[in-house]
Structures are given as C-alpha cells and as structure tokens.
Amino acid sequence: MARMSVEVELEKGEVSKYRRHENGRGLVSPSAKVNPSAYVSSATYVESDAQIGPESWIGQGSWIEHGAIIGARVFVGANVHVGADAIVGNAARLASHTNIGRGAFIADGAVIDHEIQVPEFTDVSARSTGRA
Template sequence: MSRRIKGLVEFEDDRGAVVRYVRHAHGGGLVSPAARAHESAWLADTSYVEAGAVVHEGARVGAGSWVDTDVVVGARAVVGSNVHLGAGTRVGADARVGAGARLGERVVLEPGATVPADQVVPDETTVAGSGRGRPSGYERAA
C-alpha cells in the first residue's frame, strides 16, 4: 500500500510497519526523513535513500537503486541504475558504481574507485581508488 501527502510517500512494509519517504527536489528520489541528501545531488525518481544515509553534493543515484541504512555517498560519486549499497557502506568522492552492482555491508570504496556493472562486492571489502597509480581492486578488510 502506498499513500502520498504533499511530497510525503508512505509504504506499508512486509511486517505491516509504515515507512515514510520524502521526494528529493532534484530527480524525485525517495529519501527517508532520517537521511540527508544534498540539494545538488540527483536521485532518480525510483531510487531510495534509507534512514541514516548521507548523499553529498553533486552525487548521482540511478533509477531503481537502493542506498541502505547508514550509507555515505561522497561528493560527485555516481551510482548506476539498479544498484544496492549495503548498510554502512562508504562510497568515496568521485567513485563510480556500475549498473546492477551489489555491494555488501560496510564496504569502502576509496575516492575515485570503480566497481564495474553487475559486480558483487562482499561485506567488509575495500575497493582501492585508481588515483594511486593502480587499477581499482578489492581487498578484504582485516
């Protein structure tokens, strides 16, 4: 069930709890009232930003993407369509996440890092940025 009241969208989840979102002014994505999305960020109208998440200036989140709880999307980062950013994940400034990618919980994308389309990144993995003279790669957190 879905209900709209002046920019507020309410859903009833599988457990019967009411979940509320507000439409972002730039793109129309759904943002939890307990999340922050910078006014210059662009959130596709079918994207979701959950409670505790922060989307910084100039970031872009594509259609059908889900920014889970306590995720940080850095300045100018680009998250493609149909992406899931797991709870507690950190996407650095200027990082890129390709369409269809699935990032586990507490993943860290360093600034400038790239995750290719349809890639699955396990929980607690660090994806190195390419700015250090090496291609983006994965390392398990210690």
C-alpha cells in the same frame, strides 16, 4: 502541486515514511541527509541515516541502505544496491546492477564495473574492478 511525502508499507506490515527529493523525485527517509545538488532518481530509495554528498547522481531503481555514505560527485548507476553502513568515496563510479555489501569501503575515485558483487566489509582501492 505534487505530493512531497509518501508512505510505503514494508513486508512486515510496518509503514515507512519518505519525502521526495526535489532533484529527481527519489524517495528519501526523513532522517537521511541528501545534498540539494545531488540527483536522486524517482524509483530510488535512500534509507534512514544515509548521506549523499554534493553533485552525486543516483540512478533508477537503486537502493541506498541505512547509514550508508555516498561522497561528493559519485555516480551510481541503475539498480545498484549499497548496503547498510557502506562508504563510497568521492568521485567513485558504481556501474549498473552492482551490489555493495554492508560495511564495505569504496575508495575515492574507485570504479566498480557492471554486475560486480562487493562482499560485506571489503575495502576496494581506487583501481578499476572488473570481472575476474
């Protein structure tokens, strides 16, 4: 049987504890709320007080920071960073290598293209966001 909890030493010498999510084996803080139907890839971190809704898919190497909210049926690609207290609406799509700033709001159904940087506290509408 695989180990279900993991301790990770942070830069400052602090130790954080995570549990493995049953669907994908991603690392989830004990105070985070991840729906059992969500998929969290094995090299992904979900930090304290974050929430991931039903049927969402979180890709390899992604990082969901403290207090971030991921809605239902959201696709998060590989190596995506969702900043603290950001909100990603239902059925949104975040392509690989994107960075969602702290406190940003991504509307339901919004599509964020590859390698886009969404600044802190920015609201993104449901229309596609591509390269400028």
